[in-house]
Amino acid sequence: MKKPPNAGPSQRQLRVAEEIRHVLSGIFARGEFRDPDLASAQITVTEVRIGPDLKRATAFFSRLGRSDADALVPALVRATPYLRGQVAKAVKLRIAPDLTFTPDLALDYAMKIDTLMHRPEIARDLHKNEKD
Template sequence: MARSRFSEGSGPSQRQLRVGELIRRTLSDVLNRGDIHDPELNALSITVSEVRASPDLKIATAYVLPLGGGHRTEAIAALKRNKHELRRAVSREMTLKYAPDLRFLIDDTFDRMDRTRELFARDEVRRDLNTGDAEE
């Protein structure tokens, strides 16, 4: 059976990547300028690290992290509360046929990097890594 290019396992298309990056920049600008009329949201400094667009470009998932990594639940709650206003701001700044539905998730990339560093710092892991170098 032939597999479509959008089947599971294939990566995002160039269009998805381009639209995701445009939405990321637009969201970052809107949040930095404080264009949203929510004092709680404007009090937080939120980094938008990545936006992934669905193949049909109707859903955009933004991976965000508040400055310093704290207040994660408050940040997600504030973003979800202002989702419609953020969507309007994105559609105003971009020229897409449809304004994508925005979803917000915490970016856990830095947490995973910290866990990886901790693993590599463990004595038994360092010992195993050094043993592998000696055998070559």
């Protein structure tokens, strides 16, 4: 039976993506890089999404306490072969997935919304609606 097109990821996709996230997080926590741009960077892998065929994975990352995650993308592209090899050793799949790194902007977006919600004119309108 075929899944509907908007059904979301399967349990296997979710499990494999979480295993990859765990492996990448461990590598970044240990700082196992020759590249000076990555050796000193504190990177957190917030989420990994993997395609239905398990051949392509996108890792969303952020830098602890900093908003310049975009600056690390070139260094991560250089380190991708090493990272893919480490994932292949740790996660038992027939084919190691191609890795893509994307800055996770969810926290920045949430902070922006929070700032907007605390503006006086917005807060006034929210309190006005609560009284109605």
